Amino acid sequence: MADKYRQSAEDIVKxxxxxxxxxxxxxxxxxxxxxLQDEGKVDKAALENIDLVKGSFSANGQFQVVIGQGTVDKVxxxxxxxxxxxxxxxxxxxxxxxxxxxxxxxxxxxLADIFIPILPAIVTAGLLMGINNIxxxxxxxxxxxxxxxVYTQWKDFAGIINLIANTAFTFLPAxxxxxxxxxxxxxxxxxxxxxxxxxxxxxxxxxxxxxxxAKGEIPYWNLFGxxxxxxxxxxxxxxxxxxxxxxxxxxxxxxxxVPDAIQLLVVAPLALLITGFLAFIAIGPITFxxxxxxxxxxxxxxxxxxIIGGLIYGALYAPLVITGMxxxxxxxxxxxxGSIGGTFLWPIVALSNIAQGSSALAMLFASRDEKVKGxxxxxxxxAYLGITEPAMFGVNLPNRFPFFSAMIGSALAAIxxxxxxxxxxxxxxxxxxxxxxxxxxxxxxxxxxxxxxxVVPFVLTFIAARTRKQKTNA
Numbered sequence: 472m473a474d475k476y477r478q479s480a481e482d483i484v485k486x487x488x489x490x491x492x493x494x495x496x497x498x499x500x501x502x503x504x505x506x507l508q509d510e511g512k513v514d515k516a517a518l519e520n521i522d523l524v525k526g527s528f529s530a531n532g533q534f535q536v537v538i539g540q541g542t543v544d545k546v547x548x549x550x551x552x553x554x555x556x557x558x559x560x561x562x563x564x565x566x567x568x569x570x571x572x573x574x575x576x577x578x579x580x581x582l583a584d585i586f587i588p589i590l591p592a593i594v595t596a597g598l599l600m601g602i603n604n605i606x607x608x609x610x611x612x613x614x615x616x617x618x619x620x621v622y623t624q625w626k627d628f629a630g631i632i633n634l635i636a637n638t639a640f641t642f643l644p645a646x647x648x649x650x651x652x653x654x655x656x657x658x659x660x661x662x663x664x665x666x667x668x669x670x671x672x673x674x675x676x677x678x679x680x681x682x683x684x685a686k687g688e689i690p691y692w693n694l695f696g697x698x699x700x701x702x703x704x705x706x707x708x709x710x711x712x713x714x715x716x717x718x719x720x721x722x723x724x725x726x727x728x729v730p731d732a733i734q735l736l737v738v739a740p741l742a743l744l745i746t747g748f749l750a751f752i753a754i755g756p757i758t759f760x761x762x763x764x765x766x767x768x769x770x771x772x773x774x775x776x777x778i779i780g781g782l783i784y785g786a787l788y789a790p791l792v793i794t795g796m797x798x799x800x801x802x803x804x805x806x807x808x809g810s811i812g813g814t815f816l817w818p819i820v821a822l823s824n825i826a827q828g829s830s831a832l833a834m835l836f837a838s839r840d841e842k843v844k845g846x847x848x849x850x851x852x853x854a855y856l857g858i859t860e861p862a863m864f865g866v867n868l869p870n871r872f873p874f875f876s877a878m879i880g881s882a883l884a885a886i887x888x889x890x891x892x893x894x895x896x897x898x899x900x901x902x903x904x905x906x907x908x909x910x911x912x913x914x915x916x917x918x919x920x921x922x923x924x925x926v927v928p929f930v931l932t933f934i935a936a937r938t939r940k941q942k943t944n945a
């Protein structure tokens with residue numbers, strides 16, 4: 472088996488253009504990640520013919536080869552040894568790959584680098600909210616009553632679960648501040664402090680801003696005659712992103728100029744003080760207005776023309792994954808959750824993942840290619856659990872029609888759930904388990920959406936595969 476890994480590793484290096492074409496290489500759980508000098512030198516046909524390779528694609532300046540969990544690290548080890556490559560960290564490979572990106576791609580990558588590290592906390596919150604939904608949702612097990620209504624001894628138990636689940640969103644600016652300041656080259660700890668400053672208990676809670684404004688009861692600071700609204704930014708994304716960038720740049724500027732002996736006394740206090748004042752005086756109010764405008768735009772589309780909103784996002788989410796632009800919508804999801812208490816975009820993501828899995832599953836029954844059949848079942852299961860890359864890049868995209876079938880099924884399912892105003896209070900696991908992260912009163916419509924996302928892509932893919940076979944045999 473070791474010889475098989477060694478031969479596959481050598482073949483992969485050759486197929487991606489040889490050692491001299493590899494600027495850096497690393498791996499994640501399922502994929503080899505290359506920063507290549509010239510992606511035009513890749514021989515994709517030769518690469519796809521390697522038995523251990525389940526697919527390949529280029530995203531965010533990296534050429535990625537799908538190998539599979541439990542195998543990729545062995546292939547990487549053999550590749551490093553056989554080709555004489557130096558091991559590299561993910562950060563080093565990302566830095567090498569970033570040279571190949573245009574400004575838009577770099578901006579998208581920056582958002583991905585900020586939000587992906589905090590996703591485990593957000594997904595965990597979504598799963599815990601799902602448990603809380605089961606306990607507190609009326610009409611799930613009893614007519615017009617919840618579990619805690621019938622069994623009152625469970626009420627405080629559910630309350631603690633809800634507190635734990637809500638923490639990540641209550642202090643979301645702190646999570647984003649940690650990740651953003653780290654990405655921009657500053658001290659992550661200062662990012663956490665900055666985020667906590669923006670949600671300090673002495674500030675008017677952002678969720679009560681509209682009501683306080685209507686009553687004329689918004690508190691303010693009087694800075695020598697200049698009034699600054701004393702409001703927090705709970706659940707807001709743009710204020711902490713902009714403030715984190717400023718904080719990191721101020722900190723970097725000061726560290727280069729302040730003597731080491733007094734850095735502890737000068738750099739952090741001055742950076743936080745300047746950023747804090749600017750955050751409340753200018754950054755916060757401006758970005759808060761922009762964030763509300765973004766929220767109004769999306770809610771306006773999905774409220775007034777849900778068919779169009781569902782059709783576009785449901786059909787295009789999978790292509791967005793290919794380009795990496797889907798990461799930009801994480802910020803929109805967080806903004807919606809913070810502003811209106813839930814997101815109608817993430818449930819569509821879950822259906823898109825299910826649709827990709829269904830198309831891959833259909834290829835198990837429709838394809839005669841043993842490699843495709845072998846990959847179809849495992850990749851379908853993976854997609855049903857929220858990981859679509861093996862299905863998309865290993866099965867659906869290489870055969871094209873399964874990918875388009877999944878887009879059609881996802882779009883139809885998305886139209887149905889948007890017309891029924893399905894919402895999720897948080898981001899959860901983006902596959903079949905997603906139903907537990909949906910508000911309980913919308914489980915029925917979402918379940919129907921899941922059925923559409925399973926049946927339509929499967930049937931379309933199967934029919935298309937059989938039609939192609941008949942044309943080939945004719």
